[in-house]
Amino acid sequence: MERLDGNALGGTLYELFGVEMTVATGVCASCGAAEQVARLDVYVNAPGAVARCPHCGSVVLRIVEGRGRVWIDLSGASCLELGSPPGI
Amino acid sequence: MNRVLWQIAEVTGAVQETPTVRTLILDAPDWPGHRAGQHLDVRLTAEDGYQAQRSYSIASAPEDGLAVTVERLDDGEASPYLVDELRKGDRLELRGPIGGYFVWDGDDNRPVLLIAGGSGIVPLMAMIRHRSSVESEAPFRLLYSSRTYGDVIYREELERLAAEDWLEVFHTLTRAQPQGWSGYARRIDAELLREVAWPPGKNAAVFVCGSTRFVDAAADGLVQLGYDPLSIKTERFGATG
Numbered sequence: 001m002e003r004l005d006g007n008a009l010g011g012t013l014y015e016l017f018g019v020e021m022t023v024a025t026g027v028c029a030s031c032g033a034a035e036q037v038a039r040l041d042v043y044v045n046a047p048g049a050v051a052r053c054p055h056c057g058s059v060v061l062r063i064v065e066g067r068g069r070v071w072i073d074l075s076g077a078s079c080l081e082l083g084s085p086p087g088i
Numbered sequence: 089m090n091r092v093l094w095q096i097a098e099v100t101g102a103v104q105e106t107p108t109v110r111t112l113i114l115d116a117p118d119w120p121g122h123r124a125g126q127h128l129d130v131r132l133t134a135e136d137g138y139q140a141q142r143s144y145s146i147a148s149a150p151e152d153g154l155a156v157t158v159e160r161l162d163d164g165e166a167s168p169y170l171v172d173e174l175r176k177g178d179r180l181e182l183r184g185p186i187g188g189y190f191v192w193d194g195d196d197n198r199p200v201l202l203i204a205g206g207s208g209i210v211p212l213m214a215m216i217r218h219r220s221s222v223e224s225e226a227p228f229r230l231l232y233s234s235r236t237y238g239d240v241i242y243r244e245e246l247e248r249l250a251a252e253d254w255l256e257v258f259h260t261l262t263r264a265q266p267q268g269w270s271g272y273a274r275r276i277d278a279e280l281l282r283e284v285a286w287p288p289g290k291n292a293a294v295f296v297c298g299s300t301r302f303v304d305a306a307a308d309g310l311v312q313l314g315y316d317p318l319s320i321k322t323e324r325f326g327a328t329g
Contacts, residue, residue, distance in 0.1 A: 008326070
């Protein structure tokens, strides 16, 4: 399966979170590495999209869209730091 | 909230860059403007409701309106339509601009090293075009890998811009070279990067865009030369078109 990077999730994440997310920083729950979303290893051909930590390979983020719903699994990220959406 | 929502854009012009690559000039009334290096998502809907969504890099500088450059992948779902079928006056759905990581804003005077594989040139061209029209001290170097001479996107514009003292362009042609070719003729490797890249001590900003294999080879080569991995910004594109 082809490995891309977090830039490929930019549009989807922006729509979900309401802010530019490729510069958001995620902390891997497995190894503790902090990386910007753009630097994560991303696979978009899985059922949904999977983002993995570039240091330890653990899954940090999963997004599945379908039938008018979206599922976001962030259990692999111990923290996500993003710019405040406008108005907050 | 300032959501990025889908909007309708109209094709107002098209430029055939190479036999397989076309630039679409778009008029998007609700476009909020963009930064050099950003991309947008295009969504195509078939008559039966089936939708295909793809990301394309913005080719135009922020001050020059909105244009994307698309390469046709023959087994792709979206790119054959965008390159071969779409006509002036047609409309398409897009979302953007997207990305805040792989961008160059013109207010950074560090040297800039751009490394492009094939259509990975597109977001880097937006940066070059932006550099050509803003007040900046930043020297630019572009290393651009293409299969053949005929596959070089923006060739004449790059030649013209390279005559200015802030831009140096280095081509490598990996599959075939015209007679008398004086550029490089092999895939990017550490030795080639050593000849072209700024020395690591120059603290250059680096942008690498291309296929995953290309980007990994270029980034690994730069790290071997002593570049800080954090100074190398990369964007990989997939083979689903």
